[in-house]
Amino acid sequence: MPIWDVFGKRKPDDEFEWVGSIKASDLEMALVLARETHFRHKEGVAYAVRGHGEQGLHVASYGGDELGGVTDRSYRRQEAYVGVGRKHRKVSQLLAERGLTIDRPRPPVGRSAATSRSG
Amino acid sequence: MNRSDGEDPRLALVLALADDELILGHRHSEWTGWAPHIEEDLAFSSIAQDEIAHARLLYRLAREAGLTDRDEDALALGREPHEYTNAVLCERPNGEWAYTVARQYLYDTADAVRLESLAGSSWRELADAVKVMQLEEKYHLDHARVWFERLTGGPSLTAREKFAEGLARAIGEAIELFEPLAGEALLIAEGVMERSNEELLLDWLARVGEELEAASMDYVLERHAAGVGEMVPTSSGDIAGGAEEFSAPVAVRRGGRWVHEGGFTGSGGRRGRHSEDFLPLWEEMTALYRSHPGARW
Numbered sequence: 001m002p003i004w005d006v007f008g009k010r011k012p013d014d015e016f017e018w019v020g021s022i023k024a025s026d027l028e029m030a031l032v033l034a035r036e037t038h039f040r041h042k043e044g045v046a047y048a049v050r051g052h053g054e055q056g057l058h059v060a061s062y063g064g065d066e067l068g069g070v071t072d073r074s075y076r077r078q079e080a081y082v083g084v085g086r087k088h089r090k091v092s093q094l095l096a097e098r099g100l101t102i103d104r105p106r107p108p109v110g111r112s113a114a115t116s117r118s119g
Numbered sequence: 120m121n122r123s124d125g126e127d128p129r130l131a132l133v134l135a136l137a138d139d140e141l142i143l144g145h146r147h148s149e150w151t152g153w154a155p156h157i158e159e160d161l162a163f164s165s166i167a168q169d170e171i172a173h174a175r176l177l178y179r180l181a182r183e184a185g186l187t188d189r190d191e192d193a194l195a196l197g198r199e200p201h202e203y204t205n206a207v208l209c210e211r212p213n214g215e216w217a218y219t220v221a222r223q224y225l226y227d228t229a230d231a232v233r234l235e236s237l238a239g240s241s242w243r244e245l246a247d248a249v250k251v252m253q254l255e256e257k258y259h260l261d262h263a264r265v266w267f268e269r270l271t272g273g274p275s276l277t278a279r280e281k282f283a284e285g286l287a288r289a290i291g292e293a294i295e296l297f298e299p300l301a302g303e304a305l306l307i308a309e310g311v312m313e314r315s316n317e318e319l320l321l322d323w324l325a326r327v328g329e330e331l332e333a334a335s336m337d338y339v340l341e342r343h344a345a346g347v348g349e350m351v352p353t354s355s356g357d358i359a360g361g362a363e364e365f366s367a368p369v370a371v372r373r374g375g376r377w378v379h380e381g382g383f384t385g386s387g388g389r390r391g392r393h394s395e396d397f398l399p400l401w402e403e404m405t406a407l408y409r410s411h412p413g414a415r416w
Contacts (some may be wrong), residue, residue, distance in 0.1 A: 001156075022158045025269065032265050033158035035258070036165040062258070069165075070254045071172035 004030040004051055006037070008044035012064065016048055016057060027051065031060045035067065041076055042068030120309055128302025129242065129311060130186040131204065134194075135300060135389055136233075137177035138205035141195055142397075143226060144170030145404050146213055155216055162262060166223075169255045176248050184244065196408035200401050201391040208292035209388075210397045214285075217270065217278070221285030224263040225293040225327065231260055232323045233296075241310030271334040286331075286339040294320065294379065295367045298389040320379055324370055328377025340370045340377060365392060 001023040007016035022037050024030035030049045039047055045064030048057035074080040095101065122128050147167035154160035178191040189197065208226065213219045234253050240246045270282035297320035306312040331337040365385035370377050386392050407414070 023156065024158060028265050029269065032258075032262050033162050036162040037158050040161065040165050063254075066254050066258070069169065069172070070251055071169075071176060073168070073172075 001025055002030075002051060004034065004049045006034045007048045007050065007057055008039060009046040010044050012045055016046075019043070019047075022049075024049075027058055031058065035060065035062065039067040040069070040073075042073075120305060120311075122302040122305060126302070127186050128300065128305050129184065129245075130181060131300045131302055131389075132306060132311065133177050133181045133186065133245070135204050135206075136237075137174040137181070137194070138203045139209050139226075139230075139296070140170040140177070141174035142203065142205040142400065143209040143222075144168070144174065145400060146209065146211070147219075147223075149213055150219065166259050166262060169259065173252045173255070176251065180244055180248055192408065196405045197412070200393060200398060203393070203397070203401070204389050204391055205393075206292065206296045206298065206388040207394045207397075208289060208296060210393060210400055211289075211292070212396055215281060217281035218285035218288060220263065220266040220270065221282055222289045222293075223259070224267050225286070225289050226296070227256060227259045227263050228327055228330075229293060229296045229319075229323050230256055232319050232326065236314045236319060237312070239313050245311070267330070267334070271336055283336060283339050286336065287342050290327075290339060290343045290370070291367065294324075294370070295383075295387050297323070298367065298383050298387050300389055317379075320368070324377045324379055328370070328372070337372075337377075340372070343370065 002025070003021050004024055004027075005018060006020050006022055008019045009016055019038050022030060022034055024033050027049070030051075034047060034049050038044075044067060046059065047062075047067070048059040050057050069076075120127055120129065144167045147163060147170060151160065151164045151167070154163050174195060175191050178194040181187050181194065182190055187194065208222060211222070231253075234249050234256060237249045238246055238253065240249070267282075270278045273279070297316040299316050300306065303312065303315060307315055328337060328340060331340060365383075365387045366381070367383055367387065368379035368381040371380045372378075
């Protein structure tokens, strides 16, 4: 499958900057897939793709407000998960009070971050 | 605004829309990690999140308008199976990618038709919510169309056949998205709905028929017309009145365009009757809420 370079603008007056690449079968598919691969966290207000060997950019037609969702997407950002340690301690305390334990061990300290994709 | 049974018909309208989005969003989310490739995985997972977010908007609207005492979590996760009024199409398992995409195409085309109409609703708050939803639905339709064109017009005969099978399987149940609502006449009289579900169905069939003809795939409409109409009521969808037959109109070509023939008889998804596929979905989706009612993150 062909590789497409993806470009984005953080603000309307910016120049397009390279942000990454995607694989897509053709131009239209690349425009559809680039959007959620690279701009679902509101990384930009406009984006474009360019195939290998091409000179010009193909600019997507979505408005800046639409990128990254128009409803509450706070769960996609780490700020939505503040206080996790406190919640964890509270749950542990509640479990202990009821004589319950979670039998799956916690990952060892110092292990690198999981490689799973964020949603 | 109340029906003779005392219920505000706006609740049935909002729940039908919201439950469709929630249940289909849940099915879409089952592709996360399994879609054909990573870019598609991200795109389709985002679409799933959009649909569930739209359900939230609508549940909240129902509460704010005083149509229900239940909050969005209680509406999404705290109802009994027969209280969900999504169309059966939305609860069907994903099966193959071809079925998933065929269903998404049919559903999002139908969603576009009904949202275009509801954007002009006399109920201002609903019209506002619909306009927010439309911003994201445009992308869903682009996604569905791009896949439609590639699966129908691409080099792979297998892809085309699988997509045709998916369409044939989904199209009868897609018609049921337009099952009339309880109190629909009142909603139309008040301008909450500008057009009836039957008029919307006609619009949708014309649109889908034209696009399938352009791809020389309209035979799936003919094939479906021969053999639909049955539905299996199950324990998950038992409703008052028992197990009467449910049937929906079928698509026929007449006067150069696709129209529907026959009416809705019995009660389908819009009255809480579901297929055998609903209960496993409901059990998984609501498991946490049912074991810890009222729990908050």
